[in-house]
Amino acid sequence: MAVDPPDLRAADADREAVADILRAECAAGRIDVSELEERLSAALDARTLAELDRLLADLPAPRHAARVSRGGPARPATVGLPGLRHFHQAHVFDTDRRTAFVQALEHIVPSMVRVGYDIVARDEPQMIVFECRERPAWVPLVCILGFPIGLIALAYKETQRIVVTFDEISPDHTRIAVAGTARRPVRKAFAGLSG
Secondary structure, three states, X not given: OOOOOOOOEOOHHHHHHHHHHHHHHHHOOOOOHHHHHHHHHHHHHOXXXXXXXXXXXXXXXXXXXXXXXXXXXOOOOXXXXXXXXXXXXXXXXXXXXXXXXXXXXXXXXXXXHHOOOEEEEEEOOOEEEEEEEEOOOOHHHHHHHOHHHHHHHHHOOEEEEEEEEEEEEEOOEEEEEEEEEEOHHHHHHHHHHHO
Protein backbone atom coordinates (compact mmCIF):
# COMPACT_ATOMS: atom_id res chain seq x y z
CA MET A 1 0.00 0.00 0.00
CA ALA A 2 1.48 3.34 -1.09
CA VAL A 3 1.55 6.13 1.43
CA ASP A 4 1.10 9.70 0.25
CA PRO A 5 4.08 11.91 1.05
CA PRO A 6 3.46 14.56 3.69
CA ASP A 7 2.03 17.76 2.27
CA LEU A 8 4.70 20.20 1.15
CA ARG A 9 5.01 23.50 2.96
CA ALA A 10 4.20 26.70 1.07
CA ALA A 11 6.75 29.49 0.73
CA ASP A 12 5.99 33.21 0.67
CA ALA A 13 6.55 33.18 -3.11
CA ASP A 14 3.92 30.43 -3.46
CA ARG A 15 1.38 32.42 -1.44
CA GLU A 16 2.05 35.60 -3.45
CA ALA A 17 1.76 33.74 -6.76
CA VAL A 18 -1.68 32.41 -5.76
CA ALA A 19 -2.74 35.88 -4.54
CA ASP A 20 -1.76 37.30 -7.96
CA ILE A 21 -3.85 34.67 -9.74
CA LEU A 22 -6.84 35.44 -7.49
CA ARG A 23 -6.56 39.18 -8.19
CA ALA A 24 -6.45 38.52 -11.93
CA GLU A 25 -9.48 36.22 -11.72
CA CYS A 26 -11.43 38.89 -9.83
CA ALA A 27 -10.46 41.46 -12.44
CA ALA A 28 -11.69 39.04 -15.12
CA GLY A 29 -15.02 38.69 -13.29
CA ARG A 30 -14.72 35.02 -12.32
CA ILE A 31 -14.87 35.74 -8.58
CA ASP A 32 -16.51 38.69 -6.86
CA VAL A 33 -14.83 41.14 -4.51
CA SER A 34 -16.05 39.55 -1.26
CA GLU A 35 -14.86 36.13 -2.43
CA LEU A 36 -11.53 37.67 -3.42
CA GLU A 37 -11.11 39.02 0.11
CA GLU A 38 -11.85 35.59 1.61
CA ARG A 39 -9.52 33.74 -0.74
CA LEU A 40 -6.71 36.29 -0.37
CA SER A 41 -6.90 35.93 3.39
CA ALA A 42 -6.82 32.14 3.09
CA ALA A 43 -3.91 32.29 0.60
CA LEU A 44 -1.80 34.50 2.82
CA ASP A 45 -2.51 32.23 5.83
CA ALA A 46 -1.94 28.95 3.93
CA ARG A 47 0.73 26.65 5.32
CA THR A 48 0.80 24.00 2.60
CA LEU A 49 0.75 23.83 -1.21
CA ALA A 50 -2.42 21.70 -1.02
CA GLU A 51 -4.25 24.55 0.75
CA LEU A 52 -3.16 26.91 -2.03
CA ASP A 53 -4.21 24.47 -4.75
CA ARG A 54 -7.71 24.22 -3.21
CA LEU A 55 -8.10 28.00 -3.56
CA LEU A 56 -7.56 27.67 -7.34
CA ALA A 57 -9.42 24.39 -7.90
CA ASP A 58 -12.53 25.97 -9.48
CA LEU A 59 -10.62 28.54 -11.58
CA PRO A 60 -9.15 28.06 -15.07
CA ALA A 61 -5.82 29.61 -14.05
CA PRO A 62 -2.83 27.37 -14.75
CA ARG A 63 -1.85 25.45 -11.62
CA HIS A 64 1.87 25.63 -12.38
CA ALA A 65 1.80 29.43 -12.17
CA ALA A 66 1.17 29.18 -8.43
CA ARG A 67 4.46 27.41 -7.88
CA VAL A 68 6.79 29.62 -9.86
CA SER A 69 9.46 31.16 -7.68
CA ARG A 70 9.97 34.88 -7.94
CA GLY A 71 13.65 34.89 -7.29
CA GLY A 72 15.88 37.56 -8.75
CA PRO A 73 15.31 41.26 -9.27
CA ALA A 74 11.83 42.61 -9.78
CA ARG A 75 10.84 43.23 -13.38
CA PRO A 76 9.78 46.75 -14.35
CA ALA A 77 6.06 47.22 -14.96
CA THR A 78 5.22 47.02 -18.65
CA VAL A 79 2.58 49.09 -20.41
CA GLY A 80 2.10 47.11 -23.62
CA LEU A 81 0.46 48.00 -26.90
CA PRO A 82 -2.43 50.46 -27.35
CA GLY A 83 -5.98 49.26 -26.92
CA LEU A 84 -7.89 47.44 -24.25
CA ARG A 85 -5.57 44.86 -22.68
CA HIS A 86 -5.35 42.71 -19.58
CA PHE A 87 -2.42 43.67 -17.33
CA HIS A 88 -0.81 42.84 -14.01
CA GLN A 89 1.74 44.95 -12.14
CA ALA A 90 3.36 44.89 -8.72
CA HIS A 91 5.13 47.77 -6.98
CA VAL A 92 6.92 47.81 -3.62
CA PHE A 93 7.00 51.00 -1.54
CA ASP A 94 9.05 51.87 1.54
CA THR A 95 6.06 52.72 3.71
CA ASP A 96 3.44 51.03 5.84
CA ARG A 97 0.20 49.78 4.28
CA ARG A 98 -2.06 52.50 5.69
CA THR A 99 0.17 55.29 4.34
CA ALA A 100 0.37 53.57 0.93
CA PHE A 101 -3.43 53.27 0.88
CA VAL A 102 -3.94 56.95 1.75
CA GLN A 103 -1.44 58.03 -0.91
CA ALA A 104 -3.25 55.84 -3.45
CA LEU A 105 -6.54 57.53 -2.58
CA GLU A 106 -4.93 60.93 -3.09
CA HIS A 107 -3.11 60.16 -6.35
CA ILE A 108 -4.67 57.17 -8.11
CA VAL A 109 -8.38 57.73 -7.47
CA PRO A 110 -8.66 61.23 -9.04
CA SER A 111 -6.89 60.00 -12.18
CA MET A 112 -9.15 56.97 -12.44
CA VAL A 113 -12.31 59.03 -11.96
CA ARG A 114 -11.19 61.46 -14.69
CA VAL A 115 -10.99 58.62 -17.23
CA GLY A 116 -14.39 57.20 -16.29
CA TYR A 117 -13.75 54.64 -13.55
CA ASP A 118 -15.79 54.43 -10.35
CA ILE A 119 -14.82 52.84 -7.04
CA VAL A 120 -17.11 49.84 -6.64
CA ALA A 121 -15.43 48.31 -3.57
CA ARG A 122 -13.08 49.67 -0.95
CA ASP A 123 -11.68 47.75 1.99
CA GLU A 124 -9.34 50.11 3.83
CA PRO A 125 -6.34 49.62 3.89
CA GLN A 126 -6.31 46.39 1.87
CA MET A 127 -8.06 46.86 -1.46
CA ILE A 128 -9.70 49.21 -3.97
CA VAL A 129 -11.72 47.94 -6.94
CA PHE A 130 -12.45 50.21 -9.91
CA GLU A 131 -14.96 49.61 -12.71
CA CYS A 132 -15.65 51.38 -15.99
CA ARG A 133 -18.41 50.68 -18.51
CA GLU A 134 -17.56 51.55 -22.08
CA ARG A 135 -18.58 50.75 -25.62
CA PRO A 136 -16.26 48.32 -27.41
CA ALA A 137 -14.46 49.50 -30.55
CA TRP A 138 -16.68 47.35 -32.80
CA VAL A 139 -19.91 49.26 -31.92
CA PRO A 140 -19.43 52.16 -34.42
CA LEU A 141 -18.78 49.65 -37.20
CA VAL A 142 -22.05 47.81 -36.44
CA CYS A 143 -23.88 51.14 -36.37
CA ILE A 144 -22.58 51.99 -39.85
CA LEU A 145 -23.39 48.57 -41.33
CA GLY A 146 -26.91 48.09 -40.05
CA PHE A 147 -29.26 50.72 -38.63
CA PRO A 148 -31.65 48.46 -36.63
CA ILE A 149 -28.83 46.38 -35.19
CA GLY A 150 -26.80 49.55 -34.67
CA LEU A 151 -29.38 50.94 -32.24
CA ILE A 152 -29.13 47.81 -30.12
CA ALA A 153 -25.33 47.88 -30.31
CA LEU A 154 -25.27 51.51 -29.12
CA ALA A 155 -26.73 50.41 -25.80
CA TYR A 156 -24.11 47.68 -25.34
CA LYS A 157 -21.27 48.40 -22.92
CA GLU A 158 -18.62 46.17 -21.40
CA THR A 159 -17.44 46.38 -17.81
CA GLN A 160 -13.70 46.76 -17.24
CA ARG A 161 -12.47 46.05 -13.70
CA ILE A 162 -9.16 46.88 -11.99
CA VAL A 163 -8.29 45.39 -8.61
CA VAL A 164 -5.63 47.15 -6.50
CA THR A 165 -4.48 45.38 -3.34
CA PHE A 166 -2.10 46.51 -0.62
CA ASP A 167 -0.04 43.81 1.09
CA GLU A 168 2.22 44.73 3.98
CA ILE A 169 5.39 42.68 3.52
CA SER A 170 7.07 44.27 6.55
CA PRO A 171 6.18 47.19 8.84
CA ASP A 172 7.93 49.61 6.48
CA HIS A 173 7.31 47.96 3.09
CA THR A 174 4.05 47.58 1.17
CA ARG A 175 3.46 45.70 -2.07
CA ILE A 176 0.77 47.21 -4.29
CA ALA A 177 -0.54 44.70 -6.83
CA VAL A 178 -2.71 45.84 -9.75
CA ALA A 179 -4.64 43.49 -12.04
CA GLY A 180 -7.32 44.19 -14.57
CA THR A 181 -8.26 45.24 -18.08
CA ALA A 182 -7.65 48.80 -19.20
CA ARG A 183 -6.55 51.02 -22.04
CA ARG A 184 -2.91 52.03 -22.42
CA PRO A 185 -3.10 55.43 -20.59
CA VAL A 186 -4.44 53.70 -17.46
CA ARG A 187 -1.81 50.95 -17.64
CA LYS A 188 0.85 53.63 -18.12
CA ALA A 189 -0.41 55.58 -15.10
CA PHE A 190 -0.11 52.52 -12.89
CA ALA A 191 3.33 51.69 -14.31
CA GLY A 192 4.36 55.22 -13.28
CA LEU A 193 3.87 54.30 -9.63
CA SER A 194 7.37 52.82 -9.59
CA GLY A 195 8.91 55.92 -11.14
